[in-house]
């Protein structure tokens with residue numbers, strides 16, 4: 384079914400308003416029902432536009448039918464409210480035209496085609512094919528230039544490649560994409576950067592971001608891998624039997640700064656995985672008699688709601704912009 388019949392919107396108007404308003408729309412990844420419920424509850428409560436986001440691997444994990452049903456349940460809940468918030472359903476890291484086609488068939492209103500590992504000409508060709516197809520259905524497309532470190536493609540930070548500002552104009556012109564993910568120092572996964580003892584977090588490359596903005600003024604930029612990996616939660620994981628060492632995220636004030644400029648979409652996935660794990664570990668550790676999953680997944684969901692609201696209000700600036 385087409386996304387408009389279901390009630391989703393594409394990202395065009397969302398990004399236009401975010402650009403003008405100096406904030407970014409949250410793109411929260413979800414992997415299960417409780418996370419999705421928390422995202423919807425938090426964004427409705429803080430009156431934030433939202434992009435619900437699922438990767439190919441998650442679509443496989445959840446299964447195509449459940450993905451369709453869960454996303455429809457989410458939008459139904461939003462539509463029932465007196466003042467519905469704009470909500471998009473986005474494919475994260477689509478790797479082929481086929482995958483994008485299937486997502487559009489299933490009601491996705493926006494897709495990413497990630498050709499960032501390819502040479503520029505090849506990336507342009509692959510991305511343009513998806514744009515030509517998706518635009519027939521008024522589905523918006525995100526492309527990517529530059530390579531992030533982290534889990535996405537098993538590259539290390541040493542192999543990561545910042546976006547070259549001199550190619551963004553050509554890429555955007557030739558492909559017709561609606562938004563562009565760039566690499567300016569954010570990273571996928573729980574360890575965004577390896578710090579030596581006493582070393583503080585290096586700044587995101589705001590100089591590169593500025594150059595990109597000058598080349599393509601008014602064009603919506605996307606940041607992937609933007610979790611902050613709060614020490615509070617990594618400490619909680621480690622205190623209650625876990626072992627996550629050297630986890631370092633992106634300082635929230637740097638993300639906030641990026642959102643005030645051309646960045647219109649910020650992807651946050653790892654923070655929510657970490658929060659769930661931390662809360663569940665704590666509860667199972669403190670009460671060894673618990674056997675009902677609602678007793679630990681429920682509180683994890685409550686904690687997620689708080690975290691998402693805080694992100695919308697204090698980091699992305701998207702609260703009360705719906």
Ligand SMILES: [Zn+2]
Nearest residue numbers: 535607608650
């Ligand atoms: Zn990503």
